[in-house]
Amino acid sequence: MIRRVLPHGLGRGLLTRRPGTRRGGFSLDWDGKVSEIKKKIKSILPGTSCDLLPDTSHLPPEHSDVVIVGGGVLGLSVAYWLKKLESRRGGIRVLVVEQDYTYSQASTGLSVGGICQQFSLPENIQLSLFSASFLRNINEYLAVTSAPPLDLRFNPSGYLLLASEKDAAAMESNVKVQKQEGAKVCLMSPDQLRNKFPWINTEGVALASYGMENEGWFDPWCLLQGLRQKVESMGVFFCQGEVTRFVSSSQRMLTTDDEMVILKRIHEVHVKMDHSLEYQPVECAIVINAAGAWSAQIAALAGIGKGPPGTLQGTKLPVEPRKRYVYVWHCPQGPGLETPLVADTSGAYFRREGLGSNYLGGRSPTEEEEPDPANLEVDHDFFQEKVWPHLALRVPAFETLKVQTAWAGYYDYNTFDQNGVVGPHPLVVNMYFATGFSGHGLQQAPGVGRAVAEMILEGSFQTIDLSPFLFNRFYLGEKTQENNIM
Amino acid sequence: MWDLVLGDRRINSLRLVAPMWNGTRGIHRLGGAVVPEGNQKKERTILQFLTNHFYDVEALRGYLLQREMSKVHMKNRSFTWLEEQHGPYSAGAFFILKQGGAVKFRDKEWIRPDKYGHFSPEFWNFREVPIEAVDASDCEINYEGLDNLLLLKELQSLSLQRCPHVDDWCLSRLYPLADSLQELSLAGCPHVSERGLACLHHLQNLRRLDISDLPAVSNPGLTQILVEEMLPNCKVVGVDWAEGLKLGPEEQPQDTASPVLA
Numbered sequence: 001m002i003r004r005v006l007p008h009g010l011g012r013g014l015l016t017r018r019p020g021t022r023r024g025g026f027s028l029d030w031d032g033k034v035s036e037i038k039k040k041i042k043s044i045l046p047g048t049s050c051d052l053l054p055d056t057s058h059l060p061p062e063h064s065d066v067v068i069v070g071g072g073v074l075g076l077s078v079a080y081w082l083k084k085l086e087s088r089r090g091g092i093r094v095l096v097v098e099q100d101y102t103y104s105q106a107s108t109g110l111s112v113g114g115i116c117q118q119f120s121l122p123e124n125i126q127l128s129l130f131s132a133s134f135l136r137n138i139n140e141y142l143a144v145t146s147a148p149p150l151d152l153r154f155n156p157s158g159y160l161l162l163a164s165e166k167d168a169a170a171m172e173s174n175v176k177v178q179k180q181e182g183a184k185v186c187l188m189s190p191d192q193l194r195n196k197f198p199w200i201n202t203e204g205v206a207l208a209s210y211g212m213e214n215e216g217w218f219d220p221w222c223l224l225q226g227l228r229q230k231v232e233s234m235g236v237f238f239c240q241g242e243v244t245r246f247v248s249s250s251q252r253m254l255t256t257d258d259e260m261v262i263l264k265r266i267h268e269v270h271v272k273m274d275h276s277l278e279y280q281p282v283e284c285a286i287v288i289n290a291a292g293a294w295s296a297q298i299a300a301l302a303g304i305g306k307g308p309p310g311t312l313q314g315t316k317l318p319v320e321p322r323k324r325y326v327y328v329w330h331c332p333q334g335p336g337l338e339t340p341l342v343a344d345t346s347g348a349y350f351r352r353e354g355l356g357s358n359y360l361g362g363r364s365p366t367e368e369e370e371p372d373p374a375n376l377e378v379d380h381d382f383f384q385e386k387v388w389p390h391l392a393l394r395v396p397a398f399e400t401l402k403v404q405t406a407w408a409g410y411y412d413y414n415t416f417d418q419n420g421v422v423g424p425h426p427l428v429v430n431m432y433f434a435t436g437f438s439g440h441g442l443q444q445a446p447g448v449g450r451a452v453a454e455m456i457l458e459g460s461f462q463t464i465d466l467s468p469f470l471f472n473r474f475y476l477g478e479k480t481q482e483n484n485i486m
Numbered sequence: 487m488w489d490l491v492l493g494d495r496r497i498n499s500l501r502l503v504a505p506m507w508n509g510t511r512g513i514h515r516l517g518g519a520v521v522p523e524g525n526q527k528k529e530r531t532i533l534q535f536l537t538n539h540f541y542d543v544e545a546l547r548g549y550l551l552q553r554e555m556s557k558v559h560m561k562n563r564s565f566t567w568l569e570e571q572h573g574p575y576s577a578g579a580f581f582i583l584k585q586g587g588a589v590k591f592r593d594k595e596w597i598r599p600d601k602y603g604h605f606s607p608e609f610w611n612f613r614e615v616p617i618e619a620v621d622a623s624d625c626e627i628n629y630e631g632l633d634n635l636l637l638l639k640e641l642q643s644l645s646l647q648r649c650p651h652v653d654d655w656c657l658s659r660l661y662p663l664a665d666s667l668q669e670l671s672l673a674g675c676p677h678v679s680e681r682g683l684a685c686l687h688h689l690q691n692l693r694r695l696d697i698s699d700l701p702a703v704s705n706p707g708l709t710q711i712l713v714e715e716m717l718p719n720c721k722v723v724g725v726d727w728a729e730g731l732k733l734g735p736e737e738q739p740q741d742t743a744s745p746v747l748a
Contacts, residue, residue, distance in 0.1 A: 145544050
């Protein structure tokens with residue numbers, strides 16, 4: 001009864017919202033009515049069509065305070081923290097531009113989904129610890145009324161990193177740093193390893209580090225979807241399109257040493273629609289480059305790297321896409337339910353997937369074996385020759401495995417030091433980076449998003465100091481090397 | 487458009503999650519009386535409709551949700567001052583008794599709060615007496631609250647039956663009790679899944695584990711077998727996995743009404 005009565009009062013009440021903007025609700029189909037009326041008028045009046053009210057719903061807005069290029073987990077994380085930390089509700093207009101809504105090539109969806117704190121840099125450990133607490137309390141951070149709570153499917157099984165003789169000393173000092181920062185990691189000898197995990201062959205292993213808490217793997221799609229839902233409910237605009245041009249203005253300024261620098265400021269972002277020449281210039285104040293594997297192209301559009309090599313103008317953003325394969329196999333006699341994500345001395349890694357004796361894993365190729373990142377085709381010979389022998393050596397049960405499926409994804413690989421680039425560019429004053437994480441972007445996304453939002457809103461990093469990740473280091477040549485990359 | 491683009495995997499996971507969310511009914515009446523199915527559905531759609539169309543209803547619901555969450559947080563704060571003053575065992579006991587659970591000190595009787603939540607203050611004198619068993623059934627313990635439980639280094643038996651906020655993350659925190667814990671019961675916890683059960687392998691001294699009636703476990707029979715393999719010295723009580731075995735084709739009961747298919 002009530003449901004039939006209410007629709008008449010809808011649209012006339014003082015307190016109602018415009019219907020049709022809410023998903024999953026009652027809709028008057030206003031757009032449909034308008035197009036019907038236009039069709040009727042066209043059929044009555046002769047002559048050319050009069051497009052007084054062209055439909056621009058697919059275009060982005062004409063003005064936006066912040067434009068985030070890239071709608072993956074990093075871009076959405078920055079959008080979320082910007083809206084969460086703004087001092088007035090509705091104070092900042094944020095637009096997220098994503099070129100592919102299916103996320104078919106985006107690194108987030110294709111990722112293995114692991115999170116671990118076993119890094120050598122304290123900043124990385126802090127970021128990962130914060131991300132673990134974010135994921136643990138995800139239903140408080142990303143709560144949307146009237147949406148069901150998120151189920152991240154987190155497996156708290158931990159990471160097990162194995163080290164040979166020559167890496168044992170480095171692993172010990174890394175574990176010391178990790179323990180200092182608050183990560184729960186313990187060292188294990190080969191004997192203890194054999195006791196705990198009888199399916200391991202400890203030949204060539206001198207030391208192992210095992211994460212006991214806050215480490216494991218989860219479903220990255222769920223995180224992406226949760227962020228997307230929450231960020232939409234907070235009022236962020238989304239647009240599917242490609243950024244083709246930045247319109248900027250330059251200013252010459254003198255430094256304190258009387259050197260001339262040219263500072264650039266981006267005023268407009270041209271967003272081109274899919275399969276058409278139509279584009280929309282979006283006036284903006286700040287641009288965030290969170291384009292992952294395609295960040296270098298966006299940086300080049302802004303003029304970063306156009307100058308004589310060796311100068312600050314000539315320093316390009318050293319992030320390029322690198323293809324990585326992930327293989328899924330079935331092995332009925334394989335390791336049991338307690339298997340952590342095991343990373344071998346050779347760089348091969350694997351983890352359990354589900355209850356049915358399925359495992360997934362892969363290996364980072366060496367520099368000479370790097371596959372061509374032009375497409376996401378899988379090379380199955382790589383598994384046969386470069387991954388399987390190492391797996392079978394480490395876990396003898398894997399000698400009889402059967403590959404079920406495989407896929408490939410991109411790392412936004414930082415060729416300089418394999419760590420992320422965060423913060424503003426020194427010359428293009430209003431472009432901020434949040435990219436280049438070379439395989440651990442997903443696990444550091446919440447922390448990095450918060451850091452970039454703090455940088456924009458407060459002017460400096462407030463909670464975790466990510467100054468070692470600024471762009472300047474590429475020009476100054478100071479590497480913030482991370483030793484534990486998979 | 488976003489929904490159209492999602493693959494089957496995501497839609498399936500939404501379906502898995504949606505039935506467990508009971509809207510405000512779940513928040514206000516955790517573990518309370520069950521409302522009949524028909525009324526539930528009607529309540530839910532009216533509330534949903536109102537939330538989608540009125541800012542006020544949405545804000546009110548958001549406020550109520552935040553209030554419930556902060557209540558749970560308050561209950562689970564760390565009693566570090568108490569620990570310094572009276573020792574870890576008394577602080578841990580106070581925490582459990584305040585939540586509504588029961589504790590048993592070594593060589594003493596069970597201490598339980600009565601129906602008004604009052605309990606006898608005799609345990610403040612037991613500074614050196616370790617706690618052997620904790621019954622935290624139906625308590626609102628969450629990840630932070632476990633800080634207080636993990637102080638009890640000689641704990642032998644822990645019962646977390648039907649705790650609404652105990653999930654996989656909490657289970658990954660239980661490893662410090664590995665030396666002493668012999669009995670653990672997780673029956674009826676709505677958020678514990680097989681992924682959390684995988685990190686119980688640290689508890690090598692466990693002799694009895696109860697994993698019956700876990701709604702979030704996708705495959706109870708298979709999970710039971712895998713957990714039994716993982717903890718060989720432990721008696722795992724849960725699903726009788728032989729129940730899940732399907733009858734073979736020659737044993738199918740003959741249905742005389744339907745035509746016989748080749």
